Amino acid sequence: MKKIKQKLVLLFMILSIAFSGTILPAKETQAATTKVYLGKYTLTAYCPCKKCSGGHGKKTASGKTAKQGRTIAVDKKKIKLGTKININGKTYIAEDTGGAIKGNRIDVYFSSHKKALQFGKKKNVKVYKVVKK
Numbered sequence: 614m615k616k617i618k619q620k621l622v623l624l625f626m627i628l629s630i631a632f633s634g635t636i637l638p639a640k641e642t643q644a645a646t647t648k649v650y651l652g653k654y655t656l657t658a659y660c661p662c663k664k665c666s667g668g669h670g671k672k673t674a675s676g677k678t679a680k681q682g683r684t685i686a687v688d689k690k691k692i693k694l695g696t697k698i699n700i701n702g703k704t705y706i707a708e709d710t711g712g713a714i715k716g717n718r719i720d721v722y723f724s725s726h727k728k729a730l731q732f733g734k735k736k737n738v739k740v741y742k743v744v745k746k
Contacts, residue, residue, distance in 0.1 A: 648699050648741035651692070654717045656700070658732035659686065660725055673709035679722045686711045686720035697743035704743055 659665040661679065671679045674686075675694045685698060686709035692698065696707045698719070705721070714720050719740065723729040 645746040646743050647746050649744055651698075651740045651742055652717055653737045654700075654719050654740045656732075656735040656738050657718065657720050658723050658729035659711070659720045660723050660729040662726045665726065665729060667712070675708045677708045679709060681722060681724040681728070684708045684722035686714050686722070688715050688718065691716065692719075692742070699741040699743050700738060 661670045673679050673684060674689075677684070682703075683706055685700075685705040685707055687694075687696075687698075687707040689707075689710050692707045694707050694710070698705050698707055700719070700721075709720070709722065711720055717740075721732060723732060
């Protein structure tokens with residue numbers, strides 16, 4: 614009976630260590646990142662409707678399908694397509710461009726026109742580029 618208790622205690626300790634992450638290797642997909650300040654930008658919003666997207670729908674300049682919470686349109690002279698951008702603690706990906714998106718302006722994609730209108734226009738928002746360390 615004593616050996617069974619010892620084995621159970623040992624097993625419990627091993628499982629505790631394993632589930633605490635001490636033994637398990639860190640996920641390699643979570644690379645360490647830092648933020649680089651790009652300046653203050655004006656944010657506007659768009660959706661896949663003809664009025665907002667000019668008939669392009671969900672198709673982006675990068676070839677990706679636009680997705681709410683991920684896609685932003687940028688001036689590619691200022692921000693390269695594919696760049697991860699942090700705005701108010703949320704990370705987006707520069708996947709689109711637009712005729713009216715020039716200089717320090719970013720268009721945030723929303724799935725509906727109503728949501729885009731609710732977002733409105735925000736001025737002097739601090740924008741950061743997310744880079745690997």
